Amino acid sequence: xxxxxxxxxxxxxxxxxxxxxxxxxxxxxxxxxxxxxxxxxxxxxxxxxxxxxxxxxxxxxxxxxxxxxxxxxxxxxxxxxxxxxxxxxxxxxxxxxxxxxxxxxxxxxxxxxxxxxxxxxxxxxxxxxxxxxxxxxxxxxxxxxxxxxxxxxxxxxxxxxxxxxxxxxxxxxxxxxxxxxxxxxxxxxxxxxxxxxxxxxxxxxxxxxxxxxxxxxxxxxxxxxxxxxxxxxxxxxxxxxxxxxxxxxxxxxxxxxxxxxxxxxxxxxxxxxxxxxxxxxxxxxxxxxxxxxxxxxxxxxxxxxxxxxxxxxxxxxxxxxxxxxxxxxxxxxxxxxxxxxxxxxxxxxxxxxxxxxxxxxxxxxxxxxxxxxxxxxxxxxxxxxxxxxxxxxxxxxxxxxxxxxxxxxxxxxxxxxxxxxxxxxxxxxxxxxxxxxxxxxxxxxxxxxxxxxxxxxxxxxxxxxxxxxxxxxxxxxxxxxxxxxxxxxxxxxxxxxxxxxxxxxxxxxxxxxxxxxxxxxxxxxxxxxxxxxxxxxxxxxxxxxxxxxxxxxxxxxxxxxxxxxxxxxxxxxxxxxxxxxxxxxxxxxxxxxxxxxxxxxxxxxxxxxxxxxxxxxxxxxxxxxxxxxxxxxxxxxxxxxxxxxxxxxxxxxxxxxxxxxxxxxxxxxxxxxxxxxxxxxxxxxxxxxxxxxxxxxxxxxxxxxxxxxxx
Numbered sequence: 001x002x003x004x005x006x007x008x009x010x011x012x013x014x015x016x017x018x019x020x021x022x023x024x025x026x027x028x029x030x031x032x033x034x035x036x037x038x039x040x041x042x043x044x045x046x047x048x049x050x051x052x053x054x055x056x057x058x059x060x061x062x063x064x065x066x067x068x069x070x071x072x073x074x075x076x077x078x079x080x081x082x083x084x085x086x087x088x089x090x091x092x093x094x095x096x097x098x099x100x101x102x103x104x105x106x107x108x109x110x111x112x113x114x115x116x117x118x119x120x121x122x123x124x125x126x127x128x129x130x131x132x133x134x135x136x137x138x139x140x141x142x143x144x145x146x147x148x149x150x151x152x153x154x155x156x157x158x159x160x161x162x163x164x165x166x167x168x169x170x171x172x173x174x175x176x177x178x179x180x181x182x183x184x185x186x187x188x189x190x191x192x193x194x195x196x197x198x199x200x201x202x203x204x205x206x207x208x209x210x211x212x213x214x215x216x217x218x219x220x221x222x223x224x225x226x227x228x229x230x231x232x233x234x235x236x237x238x239x240x241x242x243x244x245x246x247x248x249x250x251x252x253x254x255x256x257x258x259x260x261x262x263x264x265x266x267x268x269x270x271x272x273x274x275x276x277x278x279x280x281x282x283x284x285x286x287x288x289x290x291x292x293x294x295x296x297x298x299x300x301x302x303x304x305x306x307x308x309x310x311x312x313x314x315x316x317x318x319x320x321x322x323x324x325x326x327x328x329x330x331x332x333x334x335x336x337x338x339x340x341x342x343x344x345x346x347x348x349x350x351x352x353x354x355x356x357x358x359x360x361x362x363x364x365x366x367x368x369x370x371x372x373x374x375x376x377x378x379x380x381x382x383x384x385x386x387x388x389x390x391x392x393x394x395x396x397x398x399x400x401x402x403x404x405x406x407x408x409x410x411x412x413x414x415x416x417x418x419x420x421x422x423x424x425x426x427x428x429x430x431x432x433x434x435x436x437x438x439x440x441x442x443x444x445x446x447x448x449x450x451x452x453x454x455x456x457x458x459x460x461x462x463x464x465x466x467x468x469x470x471x472x473x474x475x476x477x478x479x480x481x482x483x484x485x486x487x488x489x490x491x492x493x494x495x496x497x498x499x500x501x502x503x504x505x506x507x508x509x510x511x512x513x514x515x516x517x518x519x520x521x522x523x524x525x526x527x528x529x530x531x532x533x534x535x536x537x538x539x540x541x542x543x544x545x546x547x548x549x550x551x552x553x554x555x556x557x558x559x560x561x562x563x564x565x566x567x568x569x570x571x572x573x574x575x576x577x578x579x580x581x582x583x584x585x586x587x588x589x590x591x592x593x594x595x596x597x598x599x600x601x602x603x604x605x606x607x608x609x610x611x612x613x614x615x616x617x618x619x620x621x622x623x624x625x626x627x628x629x630x631x632x633x634x635x636x637x638x639x640x641x642x643x644x645x646x647x648x649x650x651x652x653x654x655x656x657x658x659x660x661x662x663x664x665x666x667x668x669x670x671x672x673x674x675x676x677x678x679x680x681x682x683x684x685x686x687x688x689x690x691x692x693x694x695x696x697x698x699x700x701x702x703x704x705x706x707x708x709x710x711x
Contacts, residue, residue, distance in 0.1 A: 050131035052107035055079070057126075057140045058219035060177075060200040061229050065115045065140065066219040067092070067126055069133075070107030074098070079113040081126035085137050088127060092116075103213045112219050118142040138197040141176050143231055146249065149347040150232035153199075156181025156206065156257065156288025157315040173343060175199050177231060181288030181314060182206020182257030204238045206257035206288065234346045242276040250348045250394065252282045259287035261311040263294050263328050278309045283351060283392065284344070288315040293340045293355065294328045295388060297430060297462050310390065312353070314342050328491075340387060349395065352428070355388035389460070391428035399431040406437045413444045420450045427457025435463040442469055448478050455484035464492040474504050490529030498538040501526050531560040540567035547576055554580045555590070562597055574598045578610045585617055592621035599625030600632075608635045615641060620648055624658040627665035636669050636704075643697050649677070650687035659685040663693065670700045 054069025067079045074096035080088035094111035118124055121144030127137045144150060153175045168175070178199050183206035203218065205211035205225060215224040222228075228237040228245065235249035239256050254277060260270040277285050296311040311328075345352040393399075402425055409419045423441070426434040438454050438461075445451050455473045458466045466488070474485045489501050504526050530539040543557045554577050561570050561577075574597055581594040595614040599622070602611055611629045615622075623645025630638050642662055649659040656679035663674050674693030677685035 051128070051133060053105075054111075055126075055128045055133060055138070056196045057138070057198065057200050058112075059221055060140060060143055061221065061231060062143055063116065063118045063120070065118060065124065065142065065200070067094075067113045067115065067128065068219045069094075069111050069128060070099075070105060070109065071096075071111060071131065072108050074109045077111050077113065077128065078130035079115070079126055080129050081115050081124060083119070083122055083124065085125045085139070088125060088137070090115075097216075099216050100213070103216050105217055110216065110219075120145040121148045135197070140198050140200065141174070144176075146230070146233050147348060148232050149345065150176045150234065152177045152179060152234075152344040152346070154179040154181060154255070154286045154312070154342050154344060155184060155314050156204075157183045157291055175343075177202070179236075179255055179286060180204065181255060181286055183208040183288060202236065202238060202255075204255040204257050204286075204288075209257075232346055233348045237282075242273065242280045242282070244280045251284070251346050251351050252280075253284045253286065254280075254282045255286040257287060258289050259311070259313045260285065261296050261328065262287070262290050262313045263292070274309070274311065282309050285309055285311045287311075287313050289313075291315040293342070293388075295353070295355075295390065296328050297460075310353075310392070312342065314340065342388075349393060351392040353388065353390040354386055356386055389424065389428040389456070390430065391425060393429070399426070399429050400433070402426050402429070403431060403434050403437055406434070406441060410437060410440050410444070415441070415445060415447065415450055420447070420453055423450065423453040423457050427453065427460045430461050432461060432463060435461050435466055439466060439469040442472065448476065448481075451476055452478050452481045452484070455481045455488075459484040459488045462488075462491065467492060467497065471500060474500075486526045486529070489526055490533065493529045493533050495534050495536060498530060498534050498536060501530050501534070502538050502542055528556055531556045535560050535564040537567075539564075540569060540573070543567075543569075543573050544576060547580065554584075555593070558593060558597055571601055571603065574601065575607070575610065578614060582610065582613050582617065588617065588619040588621055591617035591619075595622040596625040599627075599629035602629035602633060604633065608633050608638070612638060612641065620645060623648070624661040627662040631665035631668040634669070639666065639669050639697060640701055642666055642669075643694050643701075646690060646697075647694050649685045650690040651684050653682040653684055656683040656685055659690065666693075666697055670697060672696055672700060 050071050050073065052070045052072060055067045056069065058066040058068045067081075069077070071077070076096065077094040079092045079094070081090050081092065082088040092113040092115050094113040096109045096111050099105045099108055099110055115124065115126065120142060122142050123139055124142050125137050125139050127133060151174060155178075176199070178195070178201040180201055180203040182204050202220060203209070205214070211225045218224055220227060226239045228235065228240055230236075230247060230249050233249060234251040234253055235245065235247040237245065237252075237254045240254065242254065245252070260273040260277065290313060292313060292315055294313050296309075341356045343354045343356065345354075402422055405422050406419070406426075409415050419441075423438065426438070435458065438457055442451070442454050445454060451473060455470065455476075458470060470485050470488045473481055476482060486504070489497065489504075493501055530542060539560055543560065547554060547557060557573060558577050561567060561573055567573070574594075578594050578598050581591050585591040585594070591614050595611060595618050598607065598614070599611060602608065608630065611626055615626045623642065626645065627642050629635075630642065642665060646659065646662045646666065649655040649662070656677070659677045663677065666672060666674060672693075674696060675689045677689045677693065680686060
């Protein structure tokens with residue numbers, strides 16, 4: 001690197017460092033939207049030695065709440081609180097507990113101050129005065145009780161929702177509670193945002209949380225790991241067995257980290273758990289883990305046996321494509337630059353889910369965004385949109401009344417704003433009886449907004465009989481309408497629909513030849529439906545096109561070619577997938593999947609090179625597929641790779657078949673008859689026999705290399 005290049009690099013690094021500091025300072029100054037009246041701006045003397053982290057509001061339950069902070073000393077602290085920012089007329093004293101040495105925390109002691117006798121559903125102001133909190137007064141809302149209404153945000157893993165603060169403020173949405181579905185808050189991420197000062201947070205410990213140590217950083221109910229409580233009109237359980245519970249709450253919510261029903265990687269249908277949760281009477285099951293968003297149809301769809309529980313998965317950003325399950329609404333394909341935010345509202349007679357999406361795509365023009373949309377959050381190009389909407393009510397006649405309300409409009413051939421609102425509500429209810437009236441209404445619907453709501457409602461209701469009606473919406477200009485059609489096709493399309501899906505995918509381009517918004521393209525859903533549900537010649541023909549749209553869907557194409565080996569250009573597609581995986585695969589398991597598919601059909605030196613490079617990324621996984629590919633192409637120069645894989649099978653459970661496959665390939669490449677590794681308990685190859693065979697190959701390699709050197 002030359003002198004000028006080094007100078008330029010130093011300047012860039014310096015500016016980036018300053019930008020990062022500026023962003024952190026800006027974020028720390030952002031108040032939570034629509035919380036309370038303006039709090040006091042009085043500046044208190046900071047004492048960094050005494051106050052290391054906090055304060056944070058915790059366990060707002062009944063007429064009580066806990067203020068938590070961390071310090072290096074165990075001297076009791078003082079919290080002033082009251083019902084007005086300028087009238088903190090009550091005092092709470094903290095109790096200190098030592099943080100175990102093995103827990104990495106800022107501060108040696110956790111302080112908990114209990115606020116008591118709080119009136120229901122009121123704004124409560126508090127301030128840490130000893131030690132002094134430089135941030136001043138914070139505010140939270142007390143438990144409104146069983147007759148009240150609460151708003152809950154549920155999110156996990158890699159979600160980052162601070163950018164939604166102005167959106168929440170603009171819509172007047174005030175969260176009363178945050179459910180962490182695991183892996184979002186940990187020792188690294190637990191504290192630092194102004195959010196936690198004003199909203200109590202509860203955690204369903206995840207696969208990257210060490211619950212036994214991290215529990216010391218919280219003031220949660222009960223044992224802090226498996227616990228439950230009533231808040232407002234709902235009962236919330238965390239990581240508990242799906243057993244029936246005694247509660248008078250109108251709604252029951254169970255939260256765990258691992259999902260039981262999802263389209264995400266490693267997901268699917270755990271029928272036993274789903275049935276147990278449903279029998280226990282839970283209305284909602286929330287989970288994270290799989291880095292995506294999806295929601296089950298609670299009543300209808302192709303799997304009606306799911307019963308009344310709604311299964312919601314929200315694992316932050318990113319996604320791994322799996323086979324599309326029609327009973328899962330599958331509303332959203334996560335991308336690295338996209339975030340979704342589920343907002344739950346509970347009242348005694350109504351449960352509502354609104355899921356907001358913020359993308360980098362051009363959904364709305366500038367004039368449609370709030371004037372105060374901040375530029376400090378990556379300059380988003382669009383205002384968040386409501387991606388998913390779900391409603392459940394206690395009144396058994398409510399949905400029937402909404403369906404009846406559509407009939408006059410259908411009969412008269414005239415619609416208005418009330419018609420649109422009714423359609424939206426029926427879509428949120430997922431009411432099966434609304435499908436036919438909605439299809440009839442579509443024939444007279446001219447307004448673009450109404451047609452969009454009909455498309456969204458039919459997709460959420462999920463009646464496969466609506467396929468013909470959905471096809472008539474595919475030509476609408478509205479992007480969300482086309483997305484709803486594409487999602488519906490991805491879930492319910494049949495082989496007979498393949499030509500229509502292909503035509504729609506090819507037509508979904510704007511005047512510039514682009515395929516819709518940057519990160520939310522209807523085309524992706526259409527292509528996914530072709531690849532995962534339908535397959536066949538049409539899907540094979542369009543597979544390279546899908547990869548051109550977004551290489552992220554390489555996994556989608558891989559599943560198709562693995563499931564359907566009849567494609568005429570299968571090898572060419574596998575080579576394209578392998579090249580993508582060599583460049584982009586993030587995990588060894590991803591690379592192993594591509595290696596396993598290409599190995600048995602690899603043909604020629606370039607394919608051998610692909611196999612070797614995939615093997616280096618897969619870190620020893622799928623070595624049997626590598627062995628098959630190398631033996632098929634007589635690649636003796638790579639025998640050493642197989643020896644390492646062979647040794648790894650020794651004593652490993654269920655590795656007998658893999659060991660035999662590698663042994664067979666080694667014989668084909670070296671001519672050696674290796675000892676039979678056998679298959680002991682749990683199909684474990686005999687370590688002694690494996691090592692004996694591996695040493696024979698080592699000697700063969702040494703001899704072969706010696707012969708080459710002599711020549």
